[in-house]
């Protein structure tokens with residue numbers, strides 16, 4: 001039987017290959033889609049759970065250089081500054097529980113430092129901070145001092161618990177939990193430490209000329225609002241921020257909704273593409289096996305005459321399809337994992353979002369789901385051809401001419 | 405004990421009566437020839453006897469009394485496989501399979517065998533003088549060679565009864581003799597042979613000759 005299955009596949013090489021390819025492609029799209037979608041949803045959920053700031057006050061003109069989702073999800077990507085007095089102005093707002101400023105330093109790379117890849121330097125006010133405390137622990141933040149750093153979960157280049165920044169060694173006192181954002185590749189230090197590193201930075205002089213000495217500047221202010229009175233707190237916080245004259249508010253929940261909406265349309269498109277591909281694969285499978293049974297009527301009738309039961313012939317046809325679909329699924333899953341990186345890259349080009357890759361168990365569940373879908377789809381496409389087999393009449397072998 | 409007992413089977417196609425109630429029994433070693441004018445129903449009768457075609461009425465008993473027509477598809481297929489080897493009127497070789505693959509095809513549906521079907525296929529093809537043609541496709545074979553491949557296929561699973569529908573048709577005398585000799589030799593090993601033929605000489609080699617009378621086949625003796 002195996003031999004006859006392989007023979008039939010060989011007989012229809014081109015057709016078989018094209019079916020296996022289209023199964024592989026649709027499996028690939030589904031797997032890629034599932035992995036990325038799952039990763040993004042997990043990331044969004046994580047960043048919501050981790051809370052952090054409800055509102056971020058950023059320099060008024062910052063949004064000219066950088067998008068809001070980017071600011072929220074990419075940590076501290078830009079050299080944007082405003083006077084530190086803004087912290088006190090905002091702090092008094094009703095319903096604002098905590099206020100803490102941050103200072104964005106430069107992006108570090110292996111040229112200057114022991115870090116690997118692009119790493120951002122962020123200064124926090126250790127006395128008021130609640131964002132990094134939530135990710136790395138309050139004790140760690142308290143232990144920062146002027147030669148300590150807390151690293152993001154994806155920061156590389158830590159040796160012996162120390163990290164080198166511009167020839168200066170810093171002790172790593174803590175690691176932040178994974179956030180799925182660029183925050184994971186950030187290094188956090190005391191705000192004054194980062195200010196003094198930046199002060200002497202080549203190429204940054206024009207910022208200090210424009211805004212004044214770094215010691216009097218902040219890049220953003222993180223606000224934690226009273227959850228029980230959120231709407232009222234939000235209104236008064238927004239008003240205070242706008243009143244300050246130098247800052248604009250970024251409301252986390254609004255940004256999350258916005259980025260969700262953006263991603264939703266992208267994913268909807270992908271889902272439609274995946275479904276279309278699956279339908280194409282189904283039609284192809286159907287056409288292939290329908291015509292296969294039809295074209296091979298004489299051959300199959302002969303097999304009936306020489307001892308094959310209907311069930312045997314069904315196994316023959318189903319086995320043929322099993323090989324095609326099986327190969328397609330295996331290849332598709334592998335390609336899906338590869339394409340995941342590519343799709344993420346494309347999405348990240350245009351959108352900012354947190355991403356936490358699916359774990360092995362979740363990936364496996366996803367693969368299983370895709371496999372089940374395709375097994376069902378192929379079972380569906382083969383029902384009719386298999387029924388045709390029931391109508392084959394073994395006595396035609398006695399009556400008809402040669403078999404091609 | 406009869407290998408096969410055909411009791412009063414009849415068949416009509418589209419209201420036209422082709423075979424009227426025909427009965428006969430087949431024992432090991434039996435050689436039965438069926439002759440009748442062209443288009444009168446030899447192939448139809450052999451199809452029914454070989455359990456390929458269901459008669460409109462009558463009974464077919466196998467294994468000393470089992471009613472073959474009441475079996476389900478699976479059991480019937482197994483029975484067909486074990487009991488019969490067919491040599492069809494038009495050879496019915498699969499064009500995309502090589503000679504040896506055509507011969508081993510029945511093994512693909514026979515489950516586990518206590519012999520190697522490829523070895524047996526080779527033996528048979530060599531025995532029929534086709535050692536040079538094992539890997540040829542049917543289109544590359546002569547009519548006589550194809551017929552010999554078809555006989556080899558019929559004998560592959562050592563059936564108890566060989567049913568051959570005009571096995572020597574279209575063959576020159578020498579090829580016809582090779583094919584006929586192979587079939588008779590197989591029957592001589594304690595198997596049975598049923599065949600249809602127009603050839604009087606071939607018909608004469610049968611132990612029993614069945615001729616058509618009033619649309620029923622009856623023994624000529």
Ligand SMILES: Nc1ncnc2c1ncn2[C@@H]1O[C@H](COP(=O)(O)OP(=O)(O)OP(=O)(O)O)[C@@H](O)[C@H]1O
Nearest residue numbers: 399417418422440441442443444445446447448449
């Ligand atoms: N499946 C079928 N449907 C309708 N008519 C059929 C069918 N099979 C056979 N017949 C008819 O039954 C009659 C007997 O056909 P059959 O093939 O049995 O004759 P035969 O004796 O084998 O002929 P030949 O010697 O030419 O092979 C013919 O008239 C044929 O047209």
Ligand SMILES: [Mg+2]
Nearest residue numbers: 446447493569
């Ligand atoms: Mg005939």
